[in-house]
Amino acid sequence: MGTVDGHDGAALDGDRWRDAGDRIETLLESSSVGGAAARERAEQLVREVADLYGAGLERIVGMLDDAAIERLAGDDLIASLLLVHGLHPHDVTTRVRAALDSVRPYLGSHGGDVELRGIEDGVVRLEFAGSCRSCPSSAVTLELAVEDAVRAAAPEITAIEVVAAEPASGSKVIAAESLFSRVHAQQQGSWIAVPELDEIGPGEVGGFAVAGVAVLACRVGDELFVYRDRCAACGDSMAGAALHRRLGFPVGDAVLRCPSCGAHFDAVHAGARVDGDGHLEPLPVLVRSGELSVAIPAEVAG
Template sequence: MAPPTLPGPDGIQDDAQWRTAGDRIQTLLDAAASGGAAARERAEQLVREVTDLYGAAFERMMDAVTVASPELADRFAADDLIASLLLVHGLHPHGVEHRVAQALDGVRPYLGSHGGDVALLGIDAGVDGHTVRLQLRGSCKSCPSSAVTLELAIEDAVRAAAPEVCSIEVVAAAGDPDREVIPAEALTSRLRQPTAWQPVPELAELSDGEVGGFLVAGATVLVCRFGANIYAYRDRCPSCTTTLAGARLAGAVLKCPVCGAGFDVVHAGAGVGGDAYLEPVPVLVRDGVLSMAAPQGVA
């Protein structure tokens, strides 16, 4: 797959505008409720009528496109904004397994930068929706932050690509009896509360070996570049619980400036000679822009 092309400033602003359209519509519906139940009901009916109208038009367009130019349908499916609208109306040209596989391909560079990978074992259809069965491999398999990595990166990508997925199960690797299966309930909570992704294009300006602190959604995140890859972690040393401000890279090892503890940034922030782990913050290219999963619970 070719590397994504970064859009210009106007493209980034346009993407951000439409990405938040759903929030603005909900705000308007909530405001309509101040006029009473009847006013809210009329506003919701208006939204349904408009949605159905556009849905009917999209259906006719997709019928014509699939017959005349199948490759154009693939281009539509590759555009996040168009694909999201097609999903709303049940018109996406690709089945759930194809979309889930593509979503996993999108997060593999992030997992691979931490020495990990994910395998799609299968998708089971149920009454309430589809269940995706995954297996984490490499560093992601044994690292205690695997659940965070899965919840904030893999699960978010799968949810966006296939909203009909109701649960995700992580299956233990063969010959790994001590590996616990992460409860599906813990991983699917974000299906109801999607991850907030923040565009952080300035991360691309980091040079090889450079470490910098970034304020993202009110939280300080430590970001470093090692080779071609960018790694982000919460600004907290797990050994002495202090800030990592002033930390430097020695090869792939990030050294705490206070206690001297070292952490391998390439392998999920694993402690060098210890059991402590840094807490990773996923960084992915979304719509051609470097974006970070907004850290939760850190001020």
């Protein structure tokens, strides 16, 4: 199994610039020790430097064609700088829609989807659809994926709200207002870069240790799915599991068989058990800053 700590190379660089705002605020707070005047001077210094770099960035953007600007906007760090200085080529609605498109494959693995219902006064209104709304364990990881993607694309938004969808007859659905509160009531998890996931080919299964958590990853066609490495039936590791297609099912069907107890889980649809109750614990996997990354919820890592 590979070991990934999320603290080397590109992952470290990504963590550094994402935390830059917190570091700047900490430095400004320390300036307050010298009194109000000292803090004002520090804030003015930050503004002057930001304005200088902003003016230079505006000139650079003015020299580029649309294709080059689009490439710049595709980089998380550069996109954030373009947003700060009002130079991003896309409005907030376009950016939020693109963010939702980026997580749809993951939502689809839960048999669900998400739609943008509007953005007003900085509040993004979303509606979840499909079976993902009725799965409590999926709700936490879905929130991690959706909120992280939306806030990265549109940092200027102030809140994300989930509007209620009509439940199917007889179904048990998570209340819309509680979907996002499930994670907010506990510590947020962390996105960890796992470049080794790129090495998994179609039909292959691999085990990794991510931030001290054992995970199982598999690729079905072009799609990558990641689960916590723990059988929902017997509690043992799924190490050694292989992908199988069920007899009579179409191409694209894929189940994981627990080597210990023989329980079968649908690898494509949230790890649902196909020969009993329960399901594997899915973990979001997205491309962040150009690298495949896995979200490890705090209660799992802890």
